[in-house]
Amino acid sequence: MKNTLCILAVLLVLLWAVPVWAAQPTGEFYSSFGVEWDGDVKSAEFTSARTGFRTAFEESMESSKLHFSLKGWIDWKRMEVSAAVDQFWLKGYFGDLDWQVGKQLISWGTADGFNPTNYFSRIGSDALFSGDLRGDAVWAGRLEYYAPDWSASGVVIPVFTPQKIDTFMREMILEADPQGTQLIKAVEGTKKPGWGNPEVALRVETQLEGFDLQVSYFRGYEPLPGLEMVLGPGFPSLEGTYRQQQFIGLAVAGTLGSVGVWAEMAYGGPEKFAKSENPFEMRIPLSINKKYFQAVVGGDYTLDVGNGLLAQAQYIYRGQGSFLEPYVMPKETLEPGEIKPAHYLYGRLSYSFGIDTTADLLVLYGTVEEGGVIRPSLTHRLGDGVQLELSLLQPFGEKSKFDSIPSQAALTVKYLF
Amino acid sequence: MKRVVLSILALVLMCTPAISAQELTGREILDRLNFSTILSGSGSAQITMITENAKGAQRSYSLQVYVRMDEEEGDAQFLEYLAPADVRGTKFLSLRPKDGESQMWLYLPALGRERRIAAHMTGDSFMGTDFTYDEIGGNFGYEDDYAAERLPDQVEQGLDCYVLELTAAGPGALYPKVRMWVWKEEMVPVKMEFYASGDTLAKTLTLSRFQNVSGELIPHYVVMANNIQGTRTILELAQVSQEEVDPEIFTVRNLRR
Numbered sequence: 001m002k003n004t005l006c007i008l009a010v011l012l013v014l015l016w017a018v019p020v021w022a023a024q025p026t027g028e029f030y031s032s033f034g035v036e037w038d039g040d041v042k043s044a045e046f047t048s049a050r051t052g053f054r055t056a057f058e059e060s061m062e063s064s065k066l067h068f069s070l071k072g073w074i075d076w077k078r079m080e081v082s083a084a085v086d087q088f089w090l091k092g093y094f095g096d097l098d099w100q101v102g103k104q105l106i107s108w109g110t111a112d113g114f115n116p117t118n119y120f121s122r123i124g125s126d127a128l129f130s131g132d133l134r135g136d137a138v139w140a141g142r143l144e145y146y147a148p149d150w151s152a153s154g155v156v157i158p159v160f161t162p163q164k165i166d167t168f169m170r171e172m173i174l175e176a177d178p179q180g181t182q183l184i185k186a187v188e189g190t191k192k193p194g195w196g197n198p199e200v201a202l203r204v205e206t207q208l209e210g211f212d213l214q215v216s217y218f219r220g221y222e223p224l225p226g227l228e229m230v231l232g233p234g235f236p237s238l239e240g241t242y243r244q245q246q247f248i249g250l251a252v253a254g255t256l257g258s259v260g261v262w263a264e265m266a267y268g269g270p271e272k273f274a275k276s277e278n279p280f281e282m283r284i285p286l287s288i289n290k291k292y293f294q295a296v297v298g299g300d301y302t303l304d305v306g307n308g309l310l311a312q313a314q315y316i317y318r319g320q321g322s323f324l325e326p327y328v329m330p331k332e333t334l335e336p337g338e339i340k341p342a343h344y345l346y347g348r349l350s351y352s353f354g355i356d357t358t359a360d361l362l363v364l365y366g367t368v369e370e371g372g373v374i375r376p377s378l379t380h381r382l383g384d385g386v387q388l389e390l391s392l393l394q395p396f397g398e399k400s401k402f403d404s405i406p407s408q409a410a411l412t413v414k415y416l417f
Numbered sequence: 418m419k420r421v422v423l424s425i426l427a428l429v430l431m432c433t434p435a436i437s438a439q440e441l442t443g444r445e446i447l448d449r450l451n452f453s454t455i456l457s458g459s460g461s462a463q464i465t466m467i468t469e470n471a472k473g474a475q476r477s478y479s480l481q482v483y484v485r486m487d488e489e490e491g492d493a494q495f496l497e498y499l500a501p502a503d504v505r506g507t508k509f510l511s512l513r514p515k516d517g518e519s520q521m522w523l524y525l526p527a528l529g530r531e532r533r534i535a536a537h538m539t540g541d542s543f544m545g546t547d548f549t550y551d552e553i554g555g556n557f558g559y560e561d562d563y564a565a566e567r568l569p570d571q572v573e574q575g576l577d578c579y580v581l582e583l584t585a586a587g588p589g590a591l592y593p594k595v596r597m598w599v600w601k602e603e604m605v606p607v608k609m610e611f612y613a614s615g616d617t618l619a620k621t622l623t624l625s626r627f628q629n630v631s632g633e634l635i636p637h638y639v640v641m642a643n644n645i646q647g648t649r650t651i652l653e654l655a656q657v658s659q660e661e662v663d664p665e666i667f668t669v670r671n672l673r674r
Binding site for chain 1: 468469470471474476477501502503505517518520527528529530532533534535646648668670673674
């Protein structure tokens with residue numbers, strides 16, 4: 001940890017001192033304190049004390065822009081350190097073409113948080129429950145062509161980056177299955193496709209009757225590996241493969257009278273698992289093994305209450321099942337477990353109490369999980385650049401699978417510069 | 418306040434010669450303001466925007482604003498927040514084609530993409546200020562949506578003014594009643610009062626520190642007061658330019674740059 005801290009400090013000092021950056025660095029420093037409690041135990045536990053930062057350096061030139069940003073944190077409670085390049089890219093403009101190369105945030109789609117057509121910058125459940133809808137940046141090359149009435153974007157990701165199993169997903173997998181530890185071990189042990197196996201995507205955008213319309217195609221890999229249970233002469237084992245997958249997608253956004261509306265849908269899926277050629281071996285898929293459909297339909301409306309109460313609602317359909325339970329264990333008859341399509345309702349209320357204070361309420365309910373989570377938060381700006389956020393995360397539902405998530409409260413102090 | 422604030426440039430690009438005829442009717446004065454002429458302007462400005470709550474606490478923002486008023490292509494506004502840090506990089510694009518519905522997009526850097534702003538948002542507070550999305554986007558229609566009646570002249574800010582009372586007469590009218598003080602010499606509005614239902618004074622807009630920019634008279638200090646909530650939003654203009662704005666500015670492509 002000491003070495004990481006030293007490297008981090010030196011890197012930051014060097015970056016801030018480099019005169020090549022004409023512009024001032026921007027970013028944030030924050031400290032957060034978390035408390036968790038369980039309704040049954042009726043005791044609270046101080047679980048995290050994290051100090052972190054995100055800082056960006058950006059230089060605009062005549063027809064190009066260079067960006068470099070770092071992010072990192074130290075968890076004083078768990079004594080863990082994390083530091084990484086957040087984004088590092090160069091973009092340029094040439095006539096009708098825009099291009100961008102490097103580690104960048106690619107955000108496709110029209111919905112909030114759940115984007116079936118956002119094939120690249122995936123949002124983890126950690127981010128989703130924290131209200132931060134920023135996805136992860138990926139190393140990619142992007143080329144965009146803009147015609148007067150339409151545009152096209154092409155993306156190439158030379159090296160596939162798998163989805164991280166974040167804290168929430170880890171807890172859900174461990175809770176949902178007695179073999180959760182093996183599942184996670186199998187996921188983390190799966191060899192990912194390397195160089196020579198790029199992911200590619202194409203999107204065409206236009207307007208139709210006042211609606212923004214996006215049609216997209218993606219060819220890449222599963223964000224989490226497909227897992228199979230292998231039964232043979234020895235002990236049963238779990239094996240993973242990052243299968244190639246393809247999707248076609250459609251996204252729409254616009255207004256219907258006084259309501260903002262959006263919809264996003266994608267159809268596709270991974271290639272089927274290869275059949276075993278070993279007659280003494282039986283392989284049972286734990287992951288979905290067919291094409292599926294996923295969709296999001298949402299809308300927002302500002303109610304005439306005080307300063308205006310923003311109400312937002314989304315219906316989410318996932319043909320691939322629960323997003324918290326990506327693997328289903330086989331039935332006792334050794335047939336693949338049933339993956340039920342999952343339906344979610346996602347709602348958000350937001351209200352500003354004048355200049356400095358904003359209240360938000362996020363609610364997510366899942367039919368497969370038979371429950372959900374609710375997250376109220378209050379943000380208050382203490383002065384220029386300093387803000388305070390108090391949030392609560394509370395699962396609900398009697399038999400809810402979200403029960404594995406403990407109730408938690410967090411206080412975050414943030415300085416933005 | 419046909420194109421208030423962000424469209425400030427637009428709002429007061431009126432240099433129509435002073436009208437000496439005292440017998441002008443309300444409609445004629447409104448017509449002399451010549452909103453279509455205002456809308457034919459184009460320019461940019463850097464704006465300091467200060468929001469003030471009912472207790473007098475203030476918060477300051479810095480914005481870069483571009484405006485295009487074109488009779489053929491329609492109107493467009495583009496703005497980008499330069500400071501403070503929590504809103505830096507947020508961009509707003511409003512397109513109001515001559516024929517067709519207005520369209521608005523908000524680019525949020527944290528999200529990494531733009532969002533369509535629904536029509537219902539246009540009557541709501543813009544980013545917590547006392548301006549509505551319509552006001553910030555310049556989507557007014559006084560000539561179409563209001564009937565004008567002339568009231569007795571008054572002196573406002575030390576200036577001889579016509580006083581007009583505009584009454585809602587079209588579906589696009591945001592307020593049932595608007596009262597407007599028009600500086601006789603320059604035919605520019607210097608104060609406007611917006612009334613909610615029940616004849617309640619909802620907002621007051623004052624425009625001052627007029628300066629000549631490329632032959633156009635532009636207010637460099639604009640205050641919108643919310644008389645119900647006791648809040649205010651102050652706009653101070655700097656680096657005002659009347660130069661033609663590149664049409665590429667008013668595109669979704671530019672939002673993403």
